[in-house]
Amino acid sequence: MTNRPSVLVTGGAGYIGSHAVLALLDRGWRVAVIDSLVTGFRFAVPDEVAFYEGDIEDDALLARIFAEQGTGAIMHFAGSIIVPESVENPLKYYHNNTAKSRALMAAAVKGGVKHFIFSSTAATYGIPKESPVHEDSPKQPINPYGMSKLMTETMLADTVKAHPMNYCALRYFNVAGADPRARSGQSTAGATHLIKVAVEAALGKRESVSVFGTDYDTPDGTGVRDYIHVSDLAAAHVLALEELMADPARSLTMNCGYGRGFSVLEVLDAVDRVTNMKIERILGPRRAGDPDSLISDNRRIKETLPWQPEHDDLDQIIAHALAWERKLTEIRAEA
Numbered sequence: 001m002t003n004r005p006s007v008l009v010t011g012g013a014g015y016i017g018s019h020a021v022l023a024l025l026d027r028g029w030r031v032a033v034i035d036s037l038v039t040g041f042r043f044a045v046p047d048e049v050a051f052y053e054g055d056i057e058d059d060a061l062l063a064r065i066f067a068e069q070g071t072g073a074i075m076h077f078a079g080s081i082i083v084p085e086s087v088e089n090p091l092k093y094y095h096n097n098t099a100k101s102r103a104l105m106a107a108a109v110k111g112g113v114k115h116f117i118f119s120s121t122a123a124t125y126g127i128p129k130e131s132p133v134h135e136d137s138p139k140q141p142i143n144p145y146g147m148s149k150l151m152t153e154t155m156l157a158d159t160v161k162a163h164p165m166n167y168c169a170l171r172y173f174n175v176a177g178a179d180p181r182a183r184s185g186q187s188t189a190g191a192t193h194l195i196k197v198a199v200e201a202a203l204g205k206r207e208s209v210s211v212f213g214t215d216y217d218t219p220d221g222t223g224v225r226d227y228i229h230v231s232d233l234a235a236a237h238v239l240a241l242e243e244l245m246a247d248p249a250r251s252l253t254m255n256c257g258y259g260r261g262f263s264v265l266e267v268l269d270a271v272d273r274v275t276n277m278k279i280e281r282i283l284g285p286r287r288a289g290d291p292d293s294l295i296s297d298n299r300r301i302k303e304t305l306p307w308q309p310e311h312d313d314l315d316q317i318i319a320h321a322l323a324w325e326r327k328l329t330e331i332r333a334e335a
Contacts, residue, residue: 005072005114006030007241008065010056010104012049013040016119016175016230017077018184021049023234024075032069034061035078043331044184057103066111073115073241074108076101079148082192083123084287086145097148102155109163115244116156116167117237122226122255124150124171127291131261132226134297135171135253142289153253166251168240173226173257173296175233177317178324185324186230194264195227198271199322201279203329209279211264213286216293222264224293226257229311229320239305254304257296258312267314274318 007024011017012033017040024031025046032050045051050069054061056078065071079097080086086093101118108116123146124139141147156167176195178185186196200206214221233256240252262270265281272278301307311317 004029006032006069007073007075008069008071009033009075009077011035011040011076011078011119013037013042013044013051014077015186015188016172016233017075018044019179019230019234020075020077020237021045022179022183023231023238025049027238029238030069032065032071034065039188041187044187046183055100057100059103059107062104062107063111066107066113071111071113073117073244074104074113075117075119075237075241076104077119079119081145083143083145083289086143086148090144093144093148094151097145098151098155101152105155105159109159109165114165114248115241116165117241117244118152118156118167118169120149120153120169120171121146122171122173122257122294122296124153125294127289128294131291131293132259132295132297133255135255135300157251160251164248166244166248168244168252168254170233170236170240170254170256172233173228173255173294175230176227177229177231177311177320179231180311180320182320182323182327185321185328187328194225194267195271195318195321196325198268198279199318199325202271202275202277202322203325205325207280208282209268210282210284211268212284213290214283215286218263218292220263220265223290224261224263224295226259226261226295227267227314227317228257229309229317232309232311235310236301236305236307239307243305252304254301255296255298256301257298258309259296259298261293261295262314270314271318274315274322
């Protein structure tokens with residue numbers, strides 16, 4: 001594709017953002033990153049990528065980036081993502097995820113940015129009455145995290161009606177795994193993602209894995225989730241951007257998942273299988289607000305984009321997460 005704009009990736013030093021940077025580079029895009037490094041890691045951004053340490057609320061910095069980079073598109077990953085924390089500290093989430101997104105949009109409009117890809121979440125659906133859940137299912141978030149993302153989607157929808165911009169909101173299901181070449185992965189200490197926690201336990205970084213709830217209406221009583229490999233998710237972002245550029249009058253909202261689920265115990269069994277060992281499991285009560293099953297209806301993204309998942313295999317997702325976890329141990333030992 002000729003005349004490609006430069007893409008600014010917010011939160012590009014974080015887990016999903018860093019994989020989007022790799023996906024863009026692999027397809028020949030020019031990329032810049034802005035990240036506050038509050039939860040991101042400088043080592044996650046390749047040396048050839050222009051890096052700006054700062055906040056997406058900093059209007060002057062954004063204006064400078066747009067001018068220096070010739071930014072024509074934004075992929076927006078920066079934000080806070082821990083659901084229980086959002087319940088305990090809602091104003092943090094409405095500031096980081098909603099108010100700062102509004103500031104970013106205002107800067108984008110002012111700077112003439114034409115395309116905006118937004119990192120949204122299946123948490124916008126709350127506890128759906130149906131599974132698989134499709135994009136037109138009711139949006140009834142049950143926590144400030146989900147609501148902060150839904151509010152941002154609403155702001156985007158209103159903004160593009162008033163300005164020459166289009167957007168794509170991608171609603172993620174459970175993101176897992178790591179770059180197959182171990183260039184990036186989930187690096188956050190104390191992460192709550194099940195597969196991250198399980199591979200840490202397999203490598204002796206945790207003593208056990210907690211299973212929250214064994215009485216769900218699922219085949220084995222534990223919660224079922226749709227796990228998507230982070231590199232397949234990153235690829236979807238690049239394809240979505242290309243679709244926005246091909247039809248500037250069109251905006252999109254799409255689920256990102258594989259359309260099938262695995263229970264907590266099935267995931268832990270797979271980790272045992274991949275590592276050839278047995279992780280200790282601590283069975284406990286449910287957490288408030290966890291649905292029995294959360295699986296994507298992914299027909300829209302498959303019909304809209306030429307998206308062909310390459311890593312739709314639970315054992316492969318776990319193997320890539322495990323390889324990254326081992327590399328992360330080496331990175332931290334050298335730091």
